[in-house]
Structure formats: C-alpha cells, structure tokens
Amino acid sequence: MTSAPPVPSHSPTRPPAPRPSPGAGRRPGPRRIGAGDRLFLAMIVGIPTIALLVFVWLPALASIGLSFTSWDGIALSDIRWTGLDNYREIFGNYPPFWPAVQHNVIWLLFSVLLPTPFGIFLAYQLDRQLRFTRIYQTAIFLPMVLAPAVVGLIWEIIYNPDNGLLNGIIGMAAPGHHIDWLGDPDLNLWAVLVASGWRHTGYIMILYLAGLKSFDPALKEAAALDGAGERQTFLRVVFPALRPVNVIIVVVTAMESLRAFDVVYILGGGVGSKPGMELLSLLITDNIVGESSHIGYGSALAVVLLAVSLAAIGTFLVQNFRKEDR
Template sequence: MPSASPTAPPAPAPQAPATGASRRRPRRLGPGDRLFLAVVIGVPLLALLVFVWLPALASMGLSFTSWDGIYLSDIHWVGLDNYHQILTNYPPFWPAVRHNVIWLLFTALLPTPFGIFLAYQLDRKLRFTRVYQTAIFLPMVLSLAVVGLIWEIIYNPDTGLLDGILNAAAPGHHVDWLGDPDLNLWAVLVASAWRHTGYIMILYLAGLKGVDPALKEAAALDGANGRQTFLKVVFPALKPVNVIILVVTVMESLRAFDVVYVLGGGVGSKPGMELLSLLITDNIIGESSHIGYGSALAVVLLLVSLAAIGTFLVQNFRKEDR
C-alpha cells in the first residue's frame, strides 16, 4: 500500500492592508493651535524685547552721549567722556561701589546663613512649624517699598519703636538712625536682611524636602550626628539650591534700590547711603538730568552683574562636566 504523501504546510494567511490607525502620521497643527502658540510664546518674547532689551540697548547708546532728556535734538555725541567721569569719581562712584560690596558681604554672611539655619531647624518637624514658616516668610510677601515704610516707622528718632526702647533704658537718648552717615547704611541693611532671611529660608526648606531620606539614614548608621549629616551629606546634595541662593544673593546686593530709596527720602543719595542703583536714578530722573552719565552707570552695573553671575555659572558647569 503506497505511503501517504506528507501534508503540505498551510499557506500563510494574507495580511490585511495597513490601516490608517497603524500608520498614523504626526498630527499637524491646526490654525487654532498655531494661534495659541503664537500668543503664548510671542507675547512674552515681545514684552521682553520691548521692556528689557530695547531699553538696555538704548541705554548703551545713550551712554556715549550727553542729553538732558528733553529734546532729541539736544543729544550730543561725547564718546567715552561719561565713562571717564565715572572713573574720576564724579559723582561719588567709588563710595557707591564700596557700599554695594558691603551690602553683598553683609547679605552673604548674615541673613543668608541665618535663613539656611532656620530652614534646617524647621525641617526637623518642630511643633508649630507652619506658624514659624508663615511668620518668617511674611516680610517676603510685602513689597520692598512697604518694608521700607515699616522700618522708617521703627527708625523714627522721635516716635519710633527702636528709639522708644532705647529711651526707656536711657532717658533722653535719641539716635538718628537714618540721618547719621555712620549708621544709616547699616540700618538699611538690617531692614533688607529682615526680608531676605525669609526668602532664603523658603528656598532652602523646599530643597531639604527633596533630599532622599535614605541618605540621612545611611549617615546615621555610619555614626554621624545631625551636624555632620547636614554638612557632609545634605549640604553637598543641595548643590543646585546652593547655586540659586548664591545667584539670588549677588543679584539682590547689586540691584538694591527700593528700601534705600524709601528710607533715604527719595531721589538724592544721603551721605553714607550711596549705591550704584541710586546714582543711576539720581542722574536720570533727578533735578539736573544727566541721562548720558546715568546710562553709562547702568551699563557698568549690567557688566558687573553679568561678569559676577556668568563667571560663577561657567565654573560651576565645568566642575559638573568633569
């Protein structure tokens, strides 16, 4: 009997043609989407161009001119004369630079570490932590102008809170905190530190909440105490926050204006209160406008800010790449 021939394998089933669902193409933006993106991206860029970059470029151009700010026909090209006047200390440029440096050192050495210390304490789950956070951060909610008004009341030599306390301890003793050239800058620094401390505390407290608890537990198992854990483990892990705090501290010191303007009585720098920002304001909107000179001061302040922040960021990014 002949053997049965092997059964032929079944023919593969014909594949269905690819449907539109299986070969979808990226969705194209419709007119509504394009309009939305144009508004969301274009409006902030336009505002940045109109209110930031165009005035900055105009200031750079005006820094090489002499102009009283009234008629455009009165603009005269003077070249580098304004920058030469800056270096020859007219008006008092170098005292303003010295005061800005003092402002930077004071802010970096007192309110910034104190804000970090408060954040570290509040991160330890103390009782009434929410109340403490709100009380310390409250000055940050207020504008710098309002902060200046509050401290103007405190520093009032006749009815101020501070002089009232001193007068109770030593009757008849009054201190002109804002009129004494040896004291007024330090008085303004205390007012600024009152606000800056709460800002640093919130920034660092947010960073501490993001630290992996396993790092602290590992340090505790190795026998590290709380201080060693913070300095050796937590603080290095918060390097991005530390960079932000350093940049904020430098920028706050360079652009200090509002509190000094309010406590100093408006336009016209008091002796002992000279700052670069006040010199710029005095020369641009003061009684005798020197817009060219004020613009040159603004350019110098811009270059100093870019150099300070840019140098630090470049060095920091290079270390991370290595």
Template sequence: MSSEPSAPPAPAASPAPSALSAPSAPYRPGRLSTGDRVFLSAFIGLPLLALLVFVWLPAFTSIALSFTTWDGIDLGDIHWTGLGNYTEIFTNYPPFWPAVRNNLIWLLFTALLPTPFGILLAYQLDKKIRFTKIYQTAIFLPMVLSLAVVGFIWEIIYNPDTGLLDSALRAAGSAHHIDWLGDPDLNLWAVLIASGWRHTGYIMILYLAGLKGFDPALKEAAALDGANGRQTFLRVTFPALKPVNIIILVVTVMESLRAFDIVYVLGGGVGSKPGMELLSLLITDNIIGESSHIGYGSALAVVLLLVSLAAIGTFLVQTFRKEDR
C-alpha cells in the same frame, strides 16, 4: 449500544496573510487650524514682544546713550562723546567709588548674615517640630510684602521721636535720640538690617524646598556611621543640595547689586543721603533727578550690568566646569 466517535473540532481560521503583513500607515500630524495658529502666535509672540520692548530695547538704548550727552528733553541735543562718560565716572565722579564700596558691603552683609541665618532656620524647621507651619508663615511673611512696604515699616521703627526702637531704648534708660537714617555712620547698616529681615525668609523658603526633596536615607546612613547633626549637615546635606546652593548664591548677589526700593524709601527719595550711596541710586539720580544727565546715568547702568554679568557668569562657569570634570 455503541456510538460513533465525534469528529475533531475544526481548527480556528487563521487571519489572512495580507492582514499580518500589511505595513501600518505612517503617522502624519494634522495641520493646525487657523484658531490654533492664532493662539500659538499670541501665546509665544506677546511675551517675546513684551521682552523686546520692556527689556532688550531699553537695554540697548541705554548702551547707546552711554556714549552721548543728553538732557532727556530735546532729541536734537544728543551729542556723541565716546568714552567721555566712562572716563568721567572712574576719574571725576566722586559718588561712584563710595557707591561701589557700599554695594560690596551690602553683598558681604547679605552673604554672611541673612543668608546663613535663613539656611539655619530652614534646617531647624525641617525637623518636624511643633507649629512649624506657623513659624514658616511668620518668617516668610516679610517676603510677601514689597521692598517699598518693608521700607515704610522700618521707617516707622527707626523714627527718632516716636519710633519703636528709640521708644524701647528710652524705656531701657537711654536719654539719647538716635537718628538711625540721618547719621552717615549708621544709616547704611540700618537699611541692611531691614533688607536682611526680608531676605532671611526668602532664603529659608528656598532651602526648605530643597530639604523636602532630600533623600532621608543619606541622613540615616550618616547616623549609622556615627555622625552628629552638625557633621551630617556639613558633610552630607549641604554638599548634596549644591543646585539649591547655587540658586541661593545667585539670588544673594543679584539682590545686593540691584538694591534700590528699600534704600529709596528710607533715604527719602531721589538724592542719595551721605553714607547711603548705591549704584542703583546714582543711576536714578542722574536720569530722573533735578539735573538730568542721561549719558552719565546710562553709563552707570552699563557698568552695573557688566558687574552683574561678570559676577554671575564667572561663578556659573566655574561651577559647571567642576561638574563636567
């Protein structure tokens, strides 16, 4: 019994040419609703307004007042003096140059001791040693505290009668009471040690964050080439973390130039003790001290601003110029 051959299947219907050739409609973003506009305006406008009111307006006001004399009370007593305040600062203002010297000492001390020590601690804690989290927390704990609180802690330590440091010296056999904060030859170094205690933990965390993102293959390649740990760090790790090094250097310079809180607490408030003069304290003394000299204080603030901008700007320009080359 023969059967007729089955008919071939019908071809699938092809899509209409108009569906393939029709161009897609251009994307048109929807217009923001009134609520979105209000939210974006507040989200962007309020921080800009705060920046203008609390940063730029006082900065420009200080620059303008630096060319005047004013007691800070009666606006009618503002008198234009031109460059008189700046001339007085650089020629007939005795505390200025000791303050500049102490700021330079602060910068050198911070850059040569706490900063390298914080980098060393970060490098050691990155080796996956036992209890590393506990060590990190203990070292970073002073950074959680404000500089004013750190100052109060070290004021208790430096107390010549009941302080921890003098008690330890007496237990060791010393019969002398050392006035750590009253002696002009010691008080600046005492404050530097207290500031360095806090600064070390900050640098450690910054560098440890950089080490966590470091490619371990580079260390392995250096080990295969026969480099020891010190050579690997100096020739491989440290150069590779150049962005972190720039941040640390900028932070160190800025912390040294704007040092105020801890010196204010350990120095006993307004009025710089002999040996503890800093530019930030001179600004405060002239603006809110017993005899207000707003013009002098504003001129000192402008000088400090220019020094900070010159130091940071020069370093950043040189650094980025080398990278472009």
C-alpha cells in the same frame, strides 16, 4: 476480512485566521497642528518674547547707546555725542561713584554672611517637622510677600528718631538718649542692611526649604547609621546634594545686592543719596530722574552696573558648570 474503521482524529480544529484590517501595521503619523494650535503657540511664545524685547533688551541697548552721549532728556535733537567722556568722568572725577561701589560690596558681603546662612539654618530647622511649623514659615516669609516699599515704611517707623520703636526701647534703658539711625552717615547703611536682611532671610528660607523637601531622607538615615551627627550630616551630605539650590541662592543673593534700591529709596527719603547711603542704583536714579537730568551719566552708570553684574554672576556660573563637568 473487514478492514478496521478509521480512528477519528482528536486534534482540535483551528479557528480561521482573522483578516488584517486595511490600516493594520501602519504606524500612526504625527498629528497635524491646526490653525488654532498655531495661534495658541504663537501667543504663549510670542507675547513673552515681545515683552522681553520691548521692556528689557531695547532699553538696555538704548542705555548703552546713550551712555556715549550728553542729553538732558527733553528733546531728541539735543542729544550730543561725547564718546567715552561719561566713563572718564565716572571713574575719574565723579565723587559718589567709588563710595557707592564700596557700599554695594558691603551689601553683598553682609547678605552672604548673615541673612543667607540664617535663612538656610531656619529652613533646616523647619524641615524637621516642628510643631506649628506652618505658622513659623508664614511669619518668616511674610516680609517677602510685602512690597519693598511697605517694608521700607515699616522700618522707617521703627527707626524714627522721635517716637520710633527702637529708640523707645533704648529710651527705657537710657532716658533721653535717642539715635538718628537714618541720619547718621556712620549708621544709616547698617540700618538699611538690617531692614533688607529681614526681607532676604525669608526668601532664602523658602528656596532652601523647597530643596530640602525633595531631598531623599534615606541619605540622612545612612549618615546617622555611620555615626554622623546633625552638623556633619548637613555639611557632608545635605549641603553638597543640594548644589543646584545653592547655585540659585548665590545668584539671587548677588542680584539682590547689586540691584538694591527699593528699601534704600524709601528709608533715604527719595531721590538724592544721603551721605553714607550711596549705591549704584541710587546714583543711576539721581542722574536720570533727579532735578538736573544727566541721561548720559545715568546710562553710563547703568552700563557699569550691568557689566559688573554679568561679570560676577557669569564667572560664578562658568566655574560651577566646569566643576560639574569634571
């Protein structure tokens, strides 16, 4: 008998396994930073840091040191150590100080109660994609683009007692009746507040409008399905969700109110605070660059303003962060 021929195997032949490359399996290491990269990093970090130290921290530390001295600002050899005398004089016998503090508080309350809510209201309305919304945004934000000195000059023309726009309108209703808006101590602060609020409103509008652009519209739709009106939707959904923007607005408003200077300086006629327009920033300028320089007084006032600003803003931020942690 002949044996049966072997059955051929139909299993496919396997290709030979590829040989691993010499560098296979190794993780790429971190790219080495070259000399050019180090120079670039040093420039973008070092230059702002040096500018911050030279133009912010060194003058602040110098003001703190000079606040304990008496100096006319001419010769360094005339600097005389006086201790706490400047602070005693400010809180005790310096007449314009407390009116200036009162006016800064009025400025803060005015900014919080009128321009800031009005800017938020305008942002919420413009976010609804109205017709010509770009034109409205540009017109409202234009005062913020202008320099504060230009804003002051514009409102100086409006408030001019002889041929100003405001008195011209009043003269049409009551001929011969003119109001000295900037010369009357009972009116000049409120006139300046209106000019500052005109500029501040556009700034708040842009800040809040940027926050609304990042807001999820699905939350509004969900609130509408639950039967909430526009007012309830804004107060209970939109406003709490934009808490980071609200924090920025509060801090910006407080800083603008405490360091208010440019518009008041222009409308007040330069150095020398008019009665009714005393502010801490103007008192600092009067004592440092006025006719009779009192660098010690001015530095002490600057330290007081710095302390008040840090205390107010720091307290608000700490409380806000604690609420977020809870």
